[in-house]
Amino acid sequence: MQGGSSDPGSRPPSATERSTPNWSAPTAALGSGCEPDVEVLREQVRAHMTEHGLRSTEQRRQIVEAFLMTREHITIDQLLALVRSEDPRIGYATVYRTMKMLVAARVAHERRFSDGFARYELAVGGTHHDHLICLECGRIVEFSEPRIEELQDQIAAKHGFAVRYHKHELYCTCLDVDCPHRLRAK
């Protein structure tokens, strides 16, 4: 569905309207219990920018704020849509560049699941985790299992390697046939 975009000319010309896949709704806020300490992250951004002589612009502020309010694995497109609702003139490239900066500041993690879109999540504490992605309802759930990490290290060692980082993604379907999140029938 194209046409609805509030600013046609600001995307790469060849790109037809991108449809961010059903994975992960772009909701900006969520009210779960455990809020990561956004203030700490905000301060981390500030420190990084000062340290590197980066300037504080209105666009950056908006993009960073939109991202910090997010509790989802958000795509560039979703983030762009969010900030454009406040200022339609913000461009793609700025969002890309700002997210690169946030990754460099260790405030965001970049994830690439198998749908071709980069996604960003808050880098909360030292929490390492992996992901479960539902193929039906698009939910992305984080998990961490020390026993798996342990087995990984053993496997690597057995072959003469040490694990530096890993990628572990479980592509799933809902067990509950009536899952309210389900988007398409199977």
Next chain:
Amino acid sequence: MQGGSSDPGSRPPSATERSTPNWSAPTAALGSGCEPDVEVLREQVRAHMTEHGLRSTEQRRQIVEAFLMTREHITIDQLLALVRSEDPRIGYATVYRTMKMLVAARVAHERRFSDGFARYELAVGGTHHDHLICLECGRIVEFSEPRIEELQDQIAAKHGFAVRYHKHELYCTCLDVDCPHRLRAK
């Protein structure tokens, strides 16, 4: 086949010379002990083509044979280089299309590690496995660990999901400082 050009011009014009990364040498043959039953796979291809009314062309034969002789996780570029050494007129698109066919015939598995290239491996029996990729020497080692699979299922179930497929990649470095495969110093 048209076009007399023996080689240049057969790639997409914008593409500068592609350098397949250091991962996985394109060697066509290898003499390890356990040869997968290539004859079974060949028959599977034949059956698939008959069943779908696909025609047997010289190009397809060459590409399929080159792939079946492979014991590595081969990229399109590597495969193209192999078949071009026999017939320089074979084009990119044909290799892509043939590999898609082999995946459909369940003779090849497509893998995408995090370097942007699709890789193909023989689909031997029902063997499921995951991969360990060395960041230094480029080796790709297959592993399978039932205890991990089990934990995965438990994790998914705990969240109300069932695993359909998964991706588990260990990016490693060699433990042996003098690893003969090492390509670059750390």
Next chain:
DNA sequence: GTCGGTGCAAAGGTTTTGCAATAAA
């Protein structure tokens, strides 16, 4: 006034597709 940031367009890099020519059945 400097120099980094922004927005746009164009380019990168891998994969896919449209099309006219070609060849398998």
Next chain:
DNA sequence: TTTATTGCAAAACCTTTGCACCGAC
């Protein structure tokens, strides 16, 4: 002859980059 396949070029697709103008400091 009919219809699938080929090779080429161009397009698709997400991301990055070049550049002129703009704005933070």
